[in-house]
Amino acid sequence: MTDSDSPIKHTTPAEQPDMLRVCRIGRAQGLKGEVNVTVFTDDPDRRFAPGSVLVSKDGREFRVERSRKFRERWIVLFEGVTDRNASEALNGTELFCEADSAEEMEDEDAFYPEDLIDLDVLVGDDAATAEKIGTVSDVLDSPAQFLLEVRKDSDGSTALVPFVEQIVPEVDLEAGFVRLTPPDGLL
Known part of the structure; x- marks a missing residue:
């Protein structure tokens, strides 16, 4: 997904696809840019898989470089976030993704x-x-x-x-x- 087709940047609600809140970035984890996240998805393995792209309300994209589960929380490193100062600046940012299509949901016997x-x-x-x-x-x-x-x-x-x-x-x-x-x- 590029900035030009980022779903969060559509100008009218009718143009904006359904967006799902995936997580809220919390405190920094260590010195190398990792962050703790509060998870709002029931599929964190998929949403935090390397290469996954999440979008903030203001349209910034966050590509997952790596993630891991530690006890009951998730720790994520996003591409371009390389130190503690950068990760601390993200504290409180909510990230979203597009909802799955109706066909995908039906195939999984799932619903929102x-x-x-x-x-x-x-x-x-x-x-x-x-x-x-x-x-x-x-x-x-x-x-x-x-x-x-x-x-x-x-x-x-x-x-x-x-x-x-x-x-x-x-x-x-x-x-x-x-x-x-x-x-x-x-x-």
Whole structure:
């Protein structure tokens, strides 16, 4: 990707492709330009692979030279960042990448959180006998996991449902529903 076709530089929202926040650069790591990053992607091995290009809000490109996972964090070296002063100057910079195409997502049987908004919410042990109780009105990113905000058909109130496999065992984008098996009292 070059500066001329950088997606973050499009002038109107209609021209700008979907951008995903990948990470926020944190403190410097050592003296040779490496930085710690706060990860916002569920695919850091791919996003931080050597040669990957990430883009800041102001259109600057950051090409990954190398990366490594250390305990529960990622340490990344970007091309052209060669010393501690340069890496400290990047502290707080958020980096983005273009969203995968719908075809790529379908091939991986994956989806983005915003794809869940407006899906019907069914409760039951299987989709054929489950009862529709509402719709997904939002997906919230909490420290522990994503939360589905469910707007209930019965009274318009909302409930927050942890987006974990034990409670949300099925997501069917094509059929337009998520199926829940919530513990008593959750809804």
